[in-house]
Amino acid sequence: MIELNDYLILSGLLFTIGLVGVLRRKNLLMLFFATEVMLNAANIAFAATSHYYNDLSGQMFAFFIIAVAASEVAVGLGLLIVLYKRHGTLDLDNLASMKG
Amino acid sequence: MYEQIAFYLFSVLIIGLFLVTVLTKNVLYSMTSLAAGMVLIAGIFFTLGADFLGVVQLIVYVGAIMALYAFAMMFFDVTKDVKENNTNxxxxxxxxxxxxxxxxxxxxxxxxxxxxxxxxxxxxGVTNPQAVGMVLFTKYLVPFEVAAVMLLVAMIAGIILAGKKMDQSLTTEDDVIVEIDILEEDEK
Structure with a gap:
């Protein structure tokens, strides 16, 4: 039988994968993908908790996470396009133009 | 029994696909595996009884967000591999x-x-979408409206950021140049 802990372990594993991606990636687009992985891991944890505790609040928060992710992608991709037009690359190291 | 089979199948596939997303060097592979993993996450939502959440996941994440990434990729050069200098x-x-x-x-x-x-x-005696609607439009009405305003702000920001210099069309400029050439030839 699948328990709540199994879903939480799956969510933790996916969150770890996303966190490793955030720490490891230097390309900004890949960094966005890793963020999406982390948001989805949080959604799985919310839905599983909502199911096993018979409470709909978890699903509500998952909806709001999806809304936040959608607006984040809209604004972030606009910023990425502006950055790419200006620098011609999406590398994070090129962004450190203010270092002394 | 079936829940166990579905859970293990989905979780193994999701972990593998998201590992590909995080570790690959090609942007297209990364985006495709992310979209596939999100479809399987919608499957996990369905096995959890969160029907409406699974449908929203399919429509918003797989439909809208991945399409947005695909459109944004037309601005970037994605055919060559990403070069990253990873230290440790x-x-x-x-x-x-x-x-x-x-x-x-x-x-x-x-x-x-x-x-x-x-x-x-x-x-x-109420299906999941009905129950979600009842809770969402009573207890969570204010966050719902705030999320609507946030999405509007994000839409305007995306249009303004990505749509700079959209009034200067490239094709009409070409047409003007061609017309100027024709006029100059006529004068000669």
Whole structure:
């Protein structure tokens, strides 16, 4: 039988994968993908908790996470396009133009 | 029985696909595996009985967000592999694992102490989308409206950021140049 802990372990594993991606990636687009992985891991944890505790609040928060992710992608991709037009690359190291 | 089969199948596939997302060097592979993993996450939502959440996941994440990434990729050069100078790989894996473990302990602390009480239990004889609608439009009405305003702000920001110099069309400029050439030839 699948328990709540199994879903939480799956969510933790996916969150770890996303966190490793955030720490490891230097390309900004890949960094966005890793963020999406982390948001989805949080959604799985919310839905599983909502199911096993018979409470709909978890699903509500998952909806709001999806809304936040959608607006984040809209604004972030606009910023990425502006950055790419200006620098011609999406590398994070090129962004450190203010270092002394 | 079927729930177990579905859970293990989905979770193994999701972990594999998201590992490809995080570790590959090609942007197109990364985006495709992310979209496939999100479809399978919608499957996990369906097995959890969250029907409406699964449908929203399919429509918003797989439909809208991945399409937005695909459109944004037309601005970037995605045919060649991404070059990244990674310094210390194993240290990053260790740090990521430890940080995630810390998050898991922090988040699971209230569960361990069994302080969770169901505030909005699903009503009897009501399907999941109906119950979601009842809770969303009564208890969570203000966050719902705030989310609507946030999406509007994000839409305007995306249009303004990505649509700079959209009034100067490239094709009409070409047409003007061609017309000027024709006029000059006529004068000769």
């Amino acid at each position: 790989g194993s240290l990053i894996f260790l740090l990521g694992g430890l940080t995630a473990l810390m998050f898991v302990i922090i988040m699971s602390a209230p569960i361990m102490s069994e302080n969770i009480q169901a505030l909005y239990p699903p009503m009897a």
